[in-house]
Amino acid sequence: MTATLLNGKQIAQEIRAEIAEQVRRRVQAGKSQPKLCAILVGDDPASQVYVRNKERACEKAGIAGTVDRLPATTTGTELLARIEQLNHDPTVHGILVQLPLPKSESSADPLDERRVLDAVSPLKDVDAFSPVNVGLLMQGRPRFLPCTPHGVVQLLHRCDRPVAGKHVVVIGRSDIVGKPIASMLSQRTNMANQGDAEGGRDVANATVTIAHSRTENLADVVRQADCVIAAVGIPKLVTADMIRPGATVVDVGINRVDDKLVGDVDFEGVKEVAGAITPVPGGVGPLTIAMLLHNTVKAAELADG
Numbered sequence: 001m002t003a004t005l006l007n008g009k010q011i012a013q014e015i016r017a018e019i020a021e022q023v024r025r026r027v028q029a030g031k032s033q034p035k036l037c038a039i040l041v042g043d044d045p046a047s048q049v050y051v052r053n054k055e056r057a058c059e060k061a062g063i064a065g066t067v068d069r070l071p072a073t074t075t076g077t078e079l080l081a082r083i084e085q086l087n088h089d090p091t092v093h094g095i096l097v098q099l100p101l102p103k104s105e106s107s108a109d110p111l112d113e114r115r116v117l118d119a120v121s122p123l124k125d126v127d128a129f130s131p132v133n134v135g136l137l138m139q140g141r142p143r144f145l146p147c148t149p150h151g152v153v154q155l156l157h158r159c160d161r162p163v164a165g166k167h168v169v170v171i172g173r174s175d176i177v178g179k180p181i182a183s184m185l186s187q188r189t190n191m192a193n194q195g196d197a198e199g200g201r202d203v204a205n206a207t208v209t210i211a212h213s214r215t216e217n218l219a220d221v222v223r224q225a226d227c228v229i230a231a232v233g234i235p236k237l238v239t240a241d242m243i244r245p246g247a248t249v250v251d252v253g254i255n256r257v258d259d260k261l262v263g264d265v266d267f268e269g270v271k272e273v274a275g276a277i278t279p280v281p282g283g284v285g286p287l288t289i290a291m292l293l294h295n296t297v298k299a300a301e302l303a304d305g
């Protein structure tokens, strides 16, 4: 193996320790304990695991975490009413609706993902999925940063992989991963704000290309990259022949194959060519959860006034 392993799990631990300390200090100063409420609709096994992991991470950081478990038969109106209740509950600082929502059983009153995410108060929107928070990020004045993109930026920052002036190819253009990562890395100033990243490595000012399912000659495009970020959901989409020697490879993909977790990158092949690479598991995933904790503390601070 020639590539440096970018240990997301370890960096997430460091960030979580920083956050735990921040929480300890704010509670000691007489301020409220940050509280996150996750809403889980239905019984998708993967979602249940994620939500339980988030609950445990909150607890370890001194953040109050609760989970609303609603049946798959929940109607759109019922879910929107629950969100409205949490929006007005002053003891709840952050609200997260776990995705994907189940296929609606009620065709008359379905669970419409867009409507549901739009209903979360922008001041409690710890996923940063609401249009207001997306807009603020695009304009370079973020309130909440989306967790997975922020995790990628923290990883590059803390592993000393600046991207300023470099060519980053992001594969994937979803609203929750690809698009915001591309936006953050191409901005004029560093968007990361846990651990004062502004003072450190320049994880901004990249020249960014966004590739997607309609991209022609994907391999040729990716070969131009100093840094490749794969956020697609297809195992082994990114292979060694597509990687410029020495490039940084960040694998956001989470795919289950024969009961094992794999990313979008053919790790065994690519690690022989890349300069640095994230593993799956133990790469971007743990950072996503750490940045959710960060946003929950931020939400509590916003509520302080």
Ligand SMILES: NC(=O)C1=CN([C@@H]2O[C@H](COP(=O)(O)OP(=O)(O)OC[C@H]3O[C@@H](n4cnc5c(N)ncnc54)[C@H](OP(=O)(O)O)[C@@H]3O)[C@@H](O)[C@H]2O)C=CC1
Pocket: 148, 171, 172, 173, 174, 175, 176, 177, 178, 211, 212, 213, 214, 215, 218, 231, 232, 233, 234, 252, 253, 254, 255, 284, 285, 286, 288
């Ligand atoms: N580590 C973490 O914390 C997280 C991991 N994930 C994982 O990241 C991956 C991506 O998630 P998400 O963004 O939600 O996925 P989406 O399915 O929403 O988006 C996938 C993107 O990949 C593009 N794509 C599909 N096929 C190809 C192809 N053959 N070549 C190039 N691009 C292609 C799609 O293009 P088009 O737009 O044309 O359809 C789309 O833009 C998944 O594996 C998911 O599980 C997601 C969230 C958090």
Ligand SMILES: Nc1nc(=O)c2c([nH]1)NC[C@@H]1CN(c3ccc(C(=O)N[C@@H](CCC(=O)O)C(=O)O)cc3)C=[N+]21
Pocket: 049, 050, 053, 096, 097, 098, 099, 100, 127, 147, 254, 261, 280, 281, 282, 283, 284, 285, 286, 287, 288, 289
């Ligand atoms: N509203 C909402 N917000 C999300 O942030 C959100 C969501 N819905 N729906 C699903 C995706 C996916 N996601 C992951 C988070 C952590 C890991 C993670 O920690 N993964 C570990 C492995 C965990 C395991 O073993 O299963 C790792 O990669 O090492 C993975 C994936 C957040 N998501």
Ligand SMILES: [Mg+2]
Pocket: none
């Ligand atoms: Mg997805």
